Amino acid sequence: MSRSIITLTTDFGLGSPYVAQMKGVILSINPAATVVDVTHAVPPQDVRQGALVLGDVTPRFPAGSIHIAVIDPGVGTERQIIGAEIAGHFYVAPDNGLLARLAADDPGRRQVALTNREYHLPEISATFHGRDIMAPVAAHLSLGTCLDDLGPPVQTLVPLPWPEVAADGNQISGSILTKDVFGNLITNIDASHVARLGRLDALTVHCGGRTIRGLVRTYGQRPAGSLVALFGSSGRLEIAVVNGNAATHLDAKTGDSVAVTLGAVGKPPE
Amino acid sequence: MSRSIITLTTDFGLGSPYVAQMKGVILSINPAATVVDVTHAVPPQDVRQGALVLGDVTPRFPAGSIHIAVIDPGVGTERQIIGAEIAGHFYVAPDNGLLARLAADDPGRRQVALTNREYHLPEISATFHGRDIMAPVAAHLSLGTCLDDLGPPVQTLVPLPWPEVAADGNQISGSILTKDVFGNLITNIDASHVARLGRLDALTVHCGGRTIRGLVRTYGQRPAGSLVALFGSSGRLEIAVVNGNAATHLDAKTGDSVAVTLGAVGKPPE
Amino acid sequence: MSRSIITLTTDFGLGSPYVAQMKGVILSINPAATVVDVTHAVPPQDVRQGALVLGDVTPRFPAGSIHIAVIDPGVGTERQIIGAEIAGHFYVAPDNGLLARLAADDPGRRQVALTNREYHLPEISATFHGRDIMAPVAAHLSLGTCLDDLGPPVQTLVPLPWPEVAADGNQISGSILTKDVFGNLITNIDASHVARLGRLDALTVHCGGRTIRGLVRTYGQRPAGSLVALFGSSGRLEIAVVNGNAATHLDAKTGDSVAVTLGAVGKPPE
Numbered sequence: 001m002s003r004s005i006i007t008l009t010t011d012f013g014l015g016s017p018y019v020a021q022m023k024g025v026i027l028s029i030n031p032a033a034t035v036v037d038v039t040h041a042v043p044p045q046d047v048r049q050g051a052l053v054l055g056d057v058t059p060r061f062p063a064g065s066i067h068i069a070v071i072d073p074g075v076g077t078e079r080q081i082i083g084a085e086i087a088g089h090f091y092v093a094p095d096n097g098l099l100a101r102l103a104a105d106d107p108g109r110r111q112v113a114l115t116n117r118e119y120h121l122p123e124i125s126a127t128f129h130g131r132d133i134m135a136p137v138a139a140h141l142s143l144g145t146c147l148d149d150l151g152p153p154v155q156t157l158v159p160l161p162w163p164e165v166a167a168d169g170n171q172i173s174g175s176i177l178t179k180d181v182f183g184n185l186i187t188n189i190d191a192s193h194v195a196r197l198g199r200l201d202a203l204t205v206h207c208g209g210r211t212i213r214g215l216v217r218t219y220g221q222r223p224a225g226s227l228v229a230l231f232g233s234s235g236r237l238e239i240a241v242v243n244g245n246a247a248t249h250l251d252a253k254t255g256d257s258v259a260v261t262l263g264a265v266g267k268p269p270e
Numbered sequence: 271m272s273r274s275i276i277t278l279t280t281d282f283g284l285g286s287p288y289v290a291q292m293k294g295v296i297l298s299i300n301p302a303a304t305v306v307d308v309t310h311a312v313p314p315q316d317v318r319q320g321a322l323v324l325g326d327v328t329p330r331f332p333a334g335s336i337h338i339a340v341i342d343p344g345v346g347t348e349r350q351i352i353g354a355e356i357a358g359h360f361y362v363a364p365d366n367g368l369l370a371r372l373a374a375d376d377p378g379r380r381q382v383a384l385t386n387r388e389y390h391l392p393e394i395s396a397t398f399h400g401r402d403i404m405a406p407v408a409a410h411l412s413l414g415t416c417l418d419d420l421g422p423p424v425q426t427l428v429p430l431p432w433p434e435v436a437a438d439g440n441q442i443s444g445s446i447l448t449k450d451v452f453g454n455l456i457t458n459i460d461a462s463h464v465a466r467l468g469r470l471d472a473l474t475v476h477c478g479g480r481t482i483r484g485l486v487r488t489y490g491q492r493p494a495g496s497l498v499a500l501f502g503s504s505g506r507l508e509i510a511v512v513n514g515n516a517a518t519h520l521d522a523k524t525g526d527s528v529a530v531t532l533g534a535v536g537k538p539p540e
Numbered sequence: 541m542s543r544s545i546i547t548l549t550t551d552f553g554l555g556s557p558y559v560a561q562m563k564g565v566i567l568s569i570n571p572a573a574t575v576v577d578v579t580h581a582v583p584p585q586d587v588r589q590g591a592l593v594l595g596d597v598t599p600r601f602p603a604g605s606i607h608i609a610v611i612d613p614g615v616g617t618e619r620q621i622i623g624a625e626i627a628g629h630f631y632v633a634p635d636n637g638l639l640a641r642l643a644a645d646d647p648g649r650r651q652v653a654l655t656n657r658e659y660h661l662p663e664i665s666a667t668f669h670g671r672d673i674m675a676p677v678a679a680h681l682s683l684g685t686c687l688d689d690l691g692p693p694v695q696t697l698v699p700l701p702w703p704e705v706a707a708d709g710n711q712i713s714g715s716i717l718t719k720d721v722f723g724n725l726i727t728n729i730d731a732s733h734v735a736r737l738g739r740l741d742a743l744t745v746h747c748g749g750r751t752i753r754g755l756v757r758t759y760g761q762r763p764a765g766s767l768v769a770l771f772g773s774s775g776r777l778e779i780a781v782v783n784g785n786a787a788t789h790l791d792a793k794t795g796d797s798v799a800v801t802l803g804a805v806g807k808p809p810e
Contacts, residue, residue, distance in 0.1 A: 005567055007560065014284050014554050015311025016450065017323045018503070020277065023306050024330030027275060031304075031332055034571075036563050041555025044452060045513055053557045060564030060671075062571055073513065076488025126488040128503035131330075180556070182584060218616025218666040233558075233668035243585055243613065284554050285581025286720070287593045288773075290547065293576050294600030297545055301602055305576070314722060315783055343783065346758025396758040398773035401600075 003064045003090075003142050004030075009038040009053055010070040010130065016040060018128065022068070022135040025121065029139035038067075045073040047097045049178055051160055052186075054091075055101055056234045063088040066138045069098050070130035081133055082157065083141070083150045084111035090141050092134045097160030115151035163255070165193050170262040172197065176207075176254055177236070183245030187258045189237040197262045205229040206259040207239050208250035219243075273360075273412050274300075275335040279308040279323055280400065282340070286310060288398065292338070292405040295391065299409035308337075315343040317367045319448055321430055322456075324361075325371055326504045333358040336408045339368050340400035351403055352427065353411070353420045354381035360411050362404045367430030385421035433525070435463050440532040442467065446477075446524055447506070453515030457528045459507040467532045475499040476529040477509050478520035489513075543630075544570075545605040546678050549578040549593055550670065552610070556580060558668065562608070562675040565661065569679035578607075585613040587637045589718055591700055592726075594631075595641055596774045603628040606678045609638050610670035621673055622697065623681070623690045624651035630681050632674045637700030655691040703795070705733050710802040712737065716747075716794055717776070723785030727798045729777040737802045745769040746799040747779050748790035759783075 006026055012018045023035050038057050042050045050071035058067045072079075072094045080095040086102050086109040093099055095113075103109050114120075114133060119140045121132045137150060165174040165188055174189040185207070197203055205212040212229045215237075222228050224243040227250075232238040237260070241249050276296055282288045293305050308327050312320045320341035328337045342349075342364045350365040356372050356379040363369055365383075373379050384390075384403060389410045391402045407420060435444040435458055444459040455477070467473055470485040482499045485507075492498050494513040497520075502508040507530070511519050546566055552558045563575050578597050582590045590611035598607045612619075612634045620635040626642050626649040633639055635653075643649050654660075654673060659680045661672045677690060705714040705728055714729040725747070737743060740755040752769045755777075762768050764783040767790075772778040777800070781789050 005571065013452070015309050017309045017327050018450075020306060020308040020327045021330045021503075024327060024332075024335075027304070027306070027335075028330065028332045031275065034567070035306075036560065036567070036575075038560040039555050039557045057557050057560045057564060060561045060568065062564075062568045065564075065567075074490050077490035125503045127500065131503065180558075182553070220614050220617035230667065233561075233665045233671065283722070285579050287579045287597050288720075290576060290578040290597045291600045291773075294597060294602075294605075297574070297576070297605075298600065298602045301545065301574075344760050347760035395773045397770065401773065 003066065003144065004032060005034045005036060005061060005065040006138050006142055007036045007038050007058065007061060007065060007067045008040070008070075009042065009050060009057075009067065010040045011042040011044045011046065011050065012040045012070070013044075014041055018131070021128075021131045025131055025135040026139040029136055030142050033139060033142050042071055045071065047071050047073075048160065048162070050098050051101050052178060054098065058089055058102075059087070061089070064090070066090040066092065066141050068130070068134050068138050069093040070134060071098060072096070072129065075129050076126040080154065081114040081129060082111050082154060083114050083137060083147055084109060085147055090138075090147070092138045092141070094129075095154070095158050097158050100157050100160035101162070103157050110147060111154045111157065112147055113151040113154050116149065119145065119150055163188050165189055167193070167196070170197060172260040174237070174258050176252060176256045176258060178254055179247040179252075183241070183247040183249075184232065185239040185246050185250070185252055186232065186234075187237045187239070189258065189260060190235050191231050194237065194260055197260065202263055204261050204263065205237070205239065206261065208252045208256060210250060212239065273334045273336065273414065274302060275304045275306060275331060276408050276412055277306045277308050277328065277331060277335060277337045278310070278340075279312065279320060279327075279337065280310045280340040281312040281314045281316065281320065282310045283314075284311055288401070291401045295401055295405040296409040299406055300412050303409060303412050312341050315341065317341050317343075318430065318432070320368050321371050322448060324368065328359055328361075328372075329357065331359070334360070336360040336362065336411050338400070338404050338408050339363040340404060341368060342366070342399065345399050346396040350424065351384040351399060352381050352424060353384050353407060353417055354379060355417055360408075360417070362408045362411070364399075365424070365428050367428050370427050370430035371432070373427050380417060381424045381427065382417055383421040383424050386419065389415065389420055433458050435459055437463070437466070440467060442530040444507075444528050446522060446526045446528060448524055449517040453511070453517040453519075454502065455509040455516050455520070455522055456502065456504075457507045457509070459528065459530060460505050461501050464507070464530055467530065472533055474531050474533065475507070475509065476531065478522045478526060480520060482509065543604045543606065543682050543684065544572060545574045545576060545601060546682055547576045547578045547598065547601060547605060547607045548580070548610075549582065549590060549597075549607065550580045550610040551582040551584045551586065551590065552580045553584075554581055558671070561671045565671055565675040566679040569676055570682050573679060573682050582611050585611065587611050587613075588700065588702070591638050591641050592718060594638065598629055598642075599627065601629070604630070606630040606632065606681050608670070608674050608678050609633040610674060611638060612636070612669065615669050616666040620694065621654040621669060622651050622694060623654050623677060623687055624649060625687055630678075630687070632678045632681070634669075635694070635698050637698050640697050640700035641702065643697050650687060651694045651697065652687055653691040653694050656689065659685065659690055703728050705729055707733070707736070710737060712800040714777075714798050716792055716796045716798060718794055719787040723781070723787040723789075724772065725779040725786050725790070725792055726772065726774075727777045727779070729798065729800060730775050731771050734777065734800055737800065742803055744801050744803065745777070745779065746801065748792045748796060750790060752779065
């Protein structure tokens, strides 16, 4: 188990020098830490998108890695900051739902409130706890500090609202969770939801008033410009335009309905 | 004191492969260097913004770190390139004002002109001294080369024009230095300027034809959409819209006037 | 020769968390690897631009570095993925032309098809071979795995169409290859093409209906706003506006004609 890797996921925006302030604080405490950017392009204050990225990316890192997430619309208010050990990884984040989905998958998780000032910077600003609390705590974790030394245990985490997938006869109803940088639309429907409906090429996907017959295995199976549906690299149903941008093509946005039906029959979403 | 950390601050733009050329040069000379991006989103040729970022970020790194700054509108002309030791850190930058504010705070600083070709790449292009001179010099510094070996001492640095803050009776007059990625407006007024006026909640901030009564401690104290003023994470007075963008909301830009007055009285800026 | 450096060149877009998934996979196999971003801003599926960046940047890294390039419009189709040793560096990329220009310059190169599943992730998605095949193979290379263990030798690589430069009497005719983040227009004409025409200040450059008399050595030789031509940091003829954006100024795009003539005479490109 390697504790020397620290990752950063924030909504600071591309090019923000706030990220480097956190890296400076980390390297001042542990100059041997390997600091890796996950992304700083989470839309401002979008806790759900932050949780999605953390769930997709952090399990790819070695066990023992330490993951800081700063999507923190409540900075300076009474929200707690949490240190957690979940599925063999460490997380440092505000308690605002960011860690809820990861935590739900590990009944053996442990979490503490980061109240021990000994592991924070001497001066705490009111607006940048990522730099003043989360970065130094993560750096101390990377040096071997125990979670229990950072503050008292916390029993429950703030939950994260998440759109549910519904199954009704031969129809699976879900919605768009987010879009990626290619404009591919990522839904909350995964392979396990669809498995009961039958063969992939006999399915129809309904989204944004459009109908897509059959799922493809990869983009290259259709000519450029084709609207296709497929299971993407994180196992979620995606709607894409080959070499194009599905989000603009369908004028689709987070929360829009998506349905999967057997054959060409089935009621499209309202 | 660790000399293995080298940071990069440039105006090369997001995604520019020029940055990686510098990293390749550094790692070819010192494969064990830890290279950290500060930002590459300084607006092109904006020396003042570069100086602001260097002042906010570099002191967060461990003593002995080496900071390269390439905002260099005069590349290939007669401007000098400087190596400096300021407040326990090393800096490598063109002598165009980038280091002036940091240097002014350390009377014990030392600086040399980087004229010793032994520490440059064998071929020097006319347009990319960041890669051909600054990167190799920083890499050699990280291996322990002395500043004095890099070139002859320089007595004075090129100064950097900086907008002044004026106090007149119960009014403090300053201006907007820059905006951050959230659209928060950062001013040249800091807490020490305002301390003489009295309690923070009895102050009024004037900017862009708008009046903000009282300062908040953090964004979360007001509902989304509120226009607020506060001291940000670098100690400067900031004007912000909670979960919004103050720069677009006020149509404000660098150089615009900002005033702080006691109570609701006081003349707003012209 | 250091094999611990792994660079990444992709078209995933700025801020994409897909990059961090690859880094997590690499660090899970070799936690001591130094992973460096070249750029993730290659335009989607633009193999030529990817090849240009690889050629400009990767030779700047130490011999033995491992360079992953994921511009992969054919992911999931029958295109091969290649591991290659070219000019002392290792490359891992789809066989779609990305490596063709680098390979052409090294008759002693070796290349294999990455078919040995032992060095891939246990589960291979249909859409993200950068994470599931290329990242783990590069990590194993960094630990000392031999190229020959990764799969069978491949004799020829897929070629990359490249616009030619033509010389006709006193005129050199070429075209715009790409623009950089400053809007400088980079052409396929380099110094060796122009050498036969004579003195740089006696040349005229024709582009976008405009005529530029004489080449400058660096931007700072002309006042802000001037349209200039010069040999840039990679040795290619560039057309630039001093402190401005030549691409928007000339409304120029990739593929547009550029000609260099002796003196003010010569036929401009159609």
